[in-house]
Amino acid sequence: MSFSLTVLGSSSALPTSKRFPTAQVLNVQERFFLIDCGEGTQIQIRRFKLPLSRIHHIFISHLHGDHVFGLFGLLSSMNLLGRKADLTIHAHAEMEETIRYFKKFFGTELLYPIVFKPFPRKRHSLIYEDKKVTVETIPLRHRIPTVGFVFREKKQPLNIRKDKVTKLNIPYRDIIKIKAGSDYISTDGNIYSNKELTLPEVRPRSYAYITDTAYYEKNAIMISNVDIMYHEATFLDRDHKLAKLTGHSTALQAARMADKSHARKLLIGHFSSRYKDVSAFVDEAKSVFENTVAVEDGDVFQVRKTRVSES
């Protein structure tokens, strides 16, 4: 029942010897979602021991090089490793042309299918859904079309208390109903409330990935109540004009977004290499939103499974 985020790269456009360009892997119950794919992503995946073959979906926020230049090497390596399974790339429509060009130019015949799922540029959209999780896009404010991604676990059926099933000898057809929320009436006419028959419900977990973007407060409502928000903080607030000009955010603005959207925890990254020290970003963000962490490559953030009564 994992819900964990691994940061593969946390630099802004200019990588350093310690920070690779942007990429992350989110593991939601053993679904491994790759989010952006900056140069060196495949190397970081190996370094941090993530299972390359189990990545079936890649989400690309926008087509700037520092979020996408690792894709060509990654696709080639999957091929060399004998991949047969589909790989779905969720991106702006133009991504498909780039991949087509890359395959043609480098004579790379990929032996596995790539499925393109272009998403709308300007509309908050549900772009992925399975039994356990949904993924939505949040249109952002950058120099080119860009989206954020919100990953949310779905509400799961209630877990029934096994001791009650045994004690009351509840038949199978009634168990199904109880899991869906019904009370139970035994053959002798006693009524047992659903609450006493089931465990408190598992709280769905959620993660929002918000980069690259200028501050745009109206997005807060779409990102509401996530457990973890990663928000870019390219600049310090003393450079807020530069942030606006380049379509980026300051640490203070990242914190405001976490605050307005009622996130539980804020991760900041994508720091401009013009600043020597990351602690100033954290100090600035904490002045508005206390639970802030500046990420490093290789950091892993987990959200543990809780039931509603515990949380």
Next chain:
Amino acid sequence: MSFSLTVLGSSSALPTSKRFPTAQVLNVQERFFLIDCGEGTQIQIRRFKLPLSRIHHIFISHLHGDHVFGLFGLLSSMNLLGRKADLTIHAHAEMEETIRYFKKFFGTELLYPIVFKPFPRKRHSLIYEDKKVTVETIPLRHRIPTVGFVFREKKQPLNIRKDKVTKLNIPYRDIIKIKAGSDYISTDGNIYSNKELTLPEVRPRSYAYITDTAYYEKNAIMISNVDIMYHEATFLDRDHKLAKLTGHSTALQAARMADKSHARKLLIGHFSSRYKDVSAFVDEAKSVFENTVAVEDGDVFQVRKTRVSES
């Protein structure tokens, strides 16, 4: 008077957490030549503290992704760092189209000029020359057009012995002649041989970069007498059929090429990730050519300045 090679990446097509794809920097008297540019090259350049801004020439052996996918990020970063100086890319002619596509697609307006110098596919050619160094291509035998590069220092003018100039009071116009190799006749008619007036000549140093290629013995004569030869050793000789099929070499063949061409030292790399242990490559190569080293990313190999009498 440096002559030093830094290995940035030494994997074959599939990088590992320890070995990046192929790239090297050769420093010849403070000229920094980048040779191939696999994914992550810019990160390794920073990690190993090489001066990105002082790279003015890039040599690309062939257009397979593991030798070239780092180029787009590198060009972008040079731009972000405010580069103004020309950058010359020596590559097969098709490289120019890829760079053009990359600039168009990613909307990257580069603020420095890129000069393309396509080289002949099939002919041993002199492709670069300045006061201190020449670079030649060696056509190799791979699945697509591929060349090796041989870097050779030029023979330098003789260094005159200052004690003799002072003692014999040699006029300036005669010094020029002595540096070019003449003897000296003093005003009183004494003849001083060039040898007694000058230091022994500085031995020009040389480096050959030979990857990717199947074994092709006839190339040995063009690579003759280098101080260091880097030669790919993708396979062990027990897989020599696979080597031939894929256009690669075995460690034994790399050693044979070093031996036939009278190299002084052999570096091997580009190991297939199918083998767990690099020592088997070294053992195999040493059975033919003793002075063999298996490279690791970050290794630096220097050739010191010597005069002919010392070497």
